[in-house]
Amino acid sequence: MATKLPPEPLDWRIKGLPAAWHGDAADLAGAGLSVLNEDLMLPAAVLRRSALQHNSRWMQRFTALTGTQIAPHGKTTMSPELFAMQMADGAWGITAATAGHVRAYRAFGIGRIFMANQLVGRANIAYVAGELRTDPDFDFYCLVDSMHAIDLLEAGLAASPPGRRLQVLIELGLSSGRTGFRDDAEAVAAAERIAASPYVCLRGIEAFEGVVQGLEPTERDAKVDALLQRIVRLGEHCHDSGLFTGEPMLSAGGSSLFDRVAETFGAARKERPFFVLLRSGCYLIHDSHFYKQLIDQLEARSPIAASLGEGLRPALEVWAYVHSRPEPTRVIAGLGKRDIGEDVARPTALAWAHPGADAAPLPLSEAHRVVRLDDQHAYLDVPAESSLQPGDLIGFGISHPCTTFDKWKLLYIVDDALVVTGSIRTYF
Amino acid sequence: MATKLPPEPLDWRIKGLPAAWHGDAADLAGAGLSVLNEDLMLPAAVLRRSALQHNSRWMQRFTALTGTQIAPHGKTTMSPELFAMQMADGAWGITAATAGHVRAYRAFGIGRIFMANQLVGRANIAYVAGELRTDPDFDFYCLVDSMHAIDLLEAGLAASPPGRRLQVLIELGLSSGRTGFRDDAEAVAAAERIAASPYVCLRGIEAFEGVVQGLEPTERDAKVDALLQRIVRLGEHCHDSGLFTGEPMLSAGGSSLFDRVAETFGAARKERPFFVLLRSGCYLIHDSHFYKQLIDQLEARSPIAASLGEGLRPALEVWAYVHSRPEPTRVIAGLGKRDIGEDVARPTALAWAHPGADAAPLPLSEAHRVVRLDDQHAYLDVPAESSLQPGDLIGFGISHPCTTFDKWKLLYIVDDALVVTGSIRTYF
Numbered sequence: 001m002a003t004k005l006p007p008e009p010l011d012w013r014i015k016g017l018p019a020a021w022h023g024d025a026a027d028l029a030g031a032g033l034s035v036l037n038e039d040l041m042l043p044a045a046v047l048r049r050s051a052l053q054h055n056s057r058w059m060q061r062f063t064a065l066t067g068t069q070i071a072p073h074g075k076t077t078m079s080p081e082l083f084a085m086q087m088a089d090g091a092w093g094i095t096a097a098t099a100g101h102v103r104a105y106r107a108f109g110i111g112r113i114f115m116a117n118q119l120v121g122r123a124n125i126a127y128v129a130g131e132l133r134t135d136p137d138f139d140f141y142c143l144v145d146s147m148h149a150i151d152l153l154e155a156g157l158a159a160s161p162p163g164r165r166l167q168v169l170i171e172l173g174l175s176s177g178r179t180g181f182r183d184d185a186e187a188v189a190a191a192e193r194i195a196a197s198p199y200v201c202l203r204g205i206e207a208f209e210g211v212v213q214g215l216e217p218t219e220r221d222a223k224v225d226a227l228l229q230r231i232v233r234l235g236e237h238c239h240d241s242g243l244f245t246g247e248p249m250l251s252a253g254g255s256s257l258f259d260r261v262a263e264t265f266g267a268a269r270k271e272r273p274f275f276v277l278l279r280s281g282c283y284l285i286h287d288s289h290f291y292k293q294l295i296d297q298l299e300a301r302s303p304i305a306a307s308l309g310e311g312l313r314p315a316l317e318v319w320a321y322v323h324s325r326p327e328p329t330r331v332i333a334g335l336g337k338r339d340i341g342e343d344v345a346r347p348t349a350l351a352w353a354h355p356g357a358d359a360a361p362l363p364l365s366e367a368h369r370v371v372r373l374d375d376q377h378a379y380l381d382v383p384a385e386s387s388l389q390p391g392d393l394i395g396f397g398i399s400h401p402c403t404t405f406d407k408w409k410l411l412y413i414v415d416d417a418l419v420v421t422g423s424i425r426t427y428f
Numbered sequence: 429m430a431t432k433l434p435p436e437p438l439d440w441r442i443k444g445l446p447a448a449w450h451g452d453a454a455d456l457a458g459a460g461l462s463v464l465n466e467d468l469m470l471p472a473a474v475l476r477r478s479a480l481q482h483n484s485r486w487m488q489r490f491t492a493l494t495g496t497q498i499a500p501h502g503k504t505t506m507s508p509e510l511f512a513m514q515m516a517d518g519a520w521g522i523t524a525a526t527a528g529h530v531r532a533y534r535a536f537g538i539g540r541i542f543m544a545n546q547l548v549g550r551a552n553i554a555y556v557a558g559e560l561r562t563d564p565d566f567d568f569y570c571l572v573d574s575m576h577a578i579d580l581l582e583a584g585l586a587a588s589p590p591g592r593r594l595q596v597l598i599e600l601g602l603s604s605g606r607t608g609f610r611d612d613a614e615a616v617a618a619a620e621r622i623a624a625s626p627y628v629c630l631r632g633i634e635a636f637e638g639v640v641q642g643l644e645p646t647e648r649d650a651k652v653d654a655l656l657q658r659i660v661r662l663g664e665h666c667h668d669s670g671l672f673t674g675e676p677m678l679s680a681g682g683s684s685l686f687d688r689v690a691e692t693f694g695a696a697r698k699e700r701p702f703f704v705l706l707r708s709g710c711y712l713i714h715d716s717h718f719y720k721q722l723i724d725q726l727e728a729r730s731p732i733a734a735s736l737g738e739g740l741r742p743a744l745e746v747w748a749y750v751h752s753r754p755e756p757t758r759v760i761a762g763l764g765k766r767d768i769g770e771d772v773a774r775p776t777a778l779a780w781a782h783p784g785a786d787a788a789p790l791p792l793s794e795a796h797r798v799v800r801l802d803d804q805h806a807y808l809d810v811p812a813e814s815s816l817q818p819g820d821l822i823g824f825g826i827s828h829p830c831t832t833f834d835k836w837k838l839l840y841i842v843d844d845a846l847v848v849t850g851s852i853r854t855y856f
């Protein structure tokens with residue numbers, strides 16, 4: 001997991017790092033620090049290396065079998081080491097959401113960035129234009145979804161010329177949804193304008209199908225398929241009308257419906273030379289709740305996913321102490337909103353251990369449930385017969401990777417005995 | 429706002445910083461960067477210097493008039509510059525929640541730390557013991573709420589002797605609440621044990637009254653007053669029984685009921701030599717929703733607070749671009765869960781501006797409402813007649829400081845024209 005970023009000091013800035021330990025990331029990998037032996041200043045977030053490797057290979061095989069490419073959404077982890085792992089395992093590029101992400105990715109040494117967002121704002125446009133001007137190998141894409149947005153981009157690029165046309169994709173969207181043209185005739189007019197522009201060129205058609213949430217699977221899939229078909233039809237029209245520059249891209253982006261994207265765009269690819277780009281951000285880390293349910297559905301739905309055998313594994317856990325058991329059925333643990341996300345659902349208490357050199361994690365029954373998070377505390381309901389006591393360790397599974405990752409500047413890579421064998425940095 | 433921490437480079441790691449700008453924090457303060465003139469790579473979080481100064485002086489006057497001391501909870505901001513401002517304005521110390529906080533505060537040069545939490549775990553106890561051993565001036569306090577916790581502390585301190593007794597406070601709690609003894613007889617037994625221990629000494633009685641939430645004010649205040657009275661009675665008993673070491677402390681900790689704490693503990697202080705410690709973390713930053721409502725109540729309830737004139741001001745805003753207006757009543761803005769908290773309520777759209785050298789913010793009607801946050805996008809419902817267009821700026825108020833602060837490594841200090849006049853760092 002090599003990265004071009006110079007090493008940074010590991011010190012008090014890093015949560016979980018033992019105060020008595022000194023060194024760099026290479027020293028940390030070899031120090032034999034054990035979660036279960038209390039070598040870390042818990043709480044700490046750990047990534048199981050076995051799960052990362054399994055998940056990365058899983059997606060490599062999925063894209064190979066479906067003839068798609070992937071630019072994993074980097075917002076999930078913002079980690080140079082994990083980006084390097086994804087690029088080494090065949091990713092075509094890395095997806096960004098903001099100009100700030102682009103700037104971080106450039107510092108990481110990423111040469112191809114798909115910004116799945118509008119590029120808005122004087123300083124943001126000037127920054128990207130400057131990168132394009134100074135690095136002829138920098139391959140950058142972003143989205144447009146209104147004539148007004150094209151006006152703004154053209155004005156920004158005129159003020160800060162990148163020396164080549166900016167590659168854009170037209171974004172389609174859904175009524176009451178996020179960004180993207182609602183009206184396909186307006187999208188065609190925008191495509192024609194882009195094709196004639198001296199500042200921008202049309203490279204593809206795109207949407208974020210993950211905006212469809214809260215529906216039953218059948219209704220959701222029908223709505224998503226209709227959106228994907230709109231992308232195909234607009235892509236076909238733009239291709240047949242000669243509006244594209246280069247190999248035209250069809251892209252969609254979520255972490256739960258990429259099988260539908262691969263199938264629908266794959267069918268269109270048999271008729272025309274489309275480049276199909278997936279952008280899942282969460283497959284590498286996965287989780288113990290939200291994407292677990294969605295990927296279980298995907299594996300049941302997709303013969304190609306099913307053919308890969310074991311599905312994605314949850315890679316991320318946060319380990320913390322029991323601080324108190326003030327009532328027989330109430331445990332308070334030493335982690336909170338500052339350590340683990342709850343935007344989709346509360347964390348899952350997966351396992352516990354009484355710490356020591358020979359400690360091994362034991363499963364926790366489902367009757368151990370996190371019922372509230374404060375900034376730095378978790379409240380659990382537990383059975384009266386639970387063994388948990390102050391000083392015991394609990395490992396928590398996450399409900400959504402993006403909102404746990406951003407709470408850690410460093411995550412510890414561990415083996416399956418929860419001994420630290422490496423680390424990755426994040427830059428949110 | 430001086431701090432002992434060495435300066436850190438300002439570069440791509442900092443969200444919002446212009447890519448074309450190079451320098452350190454002092455350069456940033458003098459560069460004249462304007463939010464409204466699009467000098468920053470938005471989104472960016474800004475702190476109004478006028479509000480910070482007003483709020484800091486407000487609390488200085490409140491504690492002076494009530495005869496209390498304050499150790500502001502540092503978890504809100506984790507900012508060395510803001511801690512320095514609070515200490516310069518008379519704070520007695522800084523409150524921490526975790527051993528990791530203690531380690532960061534020590535790096536900031538903080539000499540007195542009140543850890544409003546149990547100190548649990550081998551590496552965590554060893555770290556604090558080491559700090560006490562190597563710095564005779566380090567003044568540290570933490571909580572205990574069970575005999576089991578005392579066992580763990582004594583074992584940890586025996587293994588890593590700090591050279592003096594660890595100062596602890598007994599924590600009381602409420603049924604179905606967070607930590608703290610539910611039974612006052614058990615708390616007395618713990619006090620007696622602590623007083624006789626060679627490892628720990630009893631310095632006071634404490635609770636976190638902010639655990640009482642979701643009740644009507646009358647019911648809430650009655651429950652809080654009963655908890656504060658339990659603290660007073662236990663403090664009186666321990667004082668009269670000679671169980672305390674040094675000047676006994678009574679402390680409670682939230683940001684919304686500190687008037688009740690000051691009044692109840694202040695009355696007890698007339699009878700016995702109690703040191704009354706408040707721990708509000710949010711007064712300095714305040715907000716536009718949650719604490720706004722609670723502090724409005726406090727000002728209506730507390731004659732002393734009312735005597736201070738203007739109450740707390742919201743200091744923090746996040747500014748972002750309109751990215752899209754894909755439907756007449758839907759605006760998508762370029763900020764999300766990664767930039768602003770929504771754990772209490774969604775952000776408030778306060779003001780907007782069409783950017784430029786002469787731009788001035790205009791108020792937004794309440795019909796402009798944030799209805800959803802994705803990781804990097806906000807969805808607003810807007811009136812069909814709203815002026816907002818892609819490229820316009822929106823300033824968002826926050827609903828709770830703690831969960832917005834932790835999304836920024838640097839916040840820009842601005843004057844009331846939103847020109848950058850300084851910056852503060854955070855270390856979450």
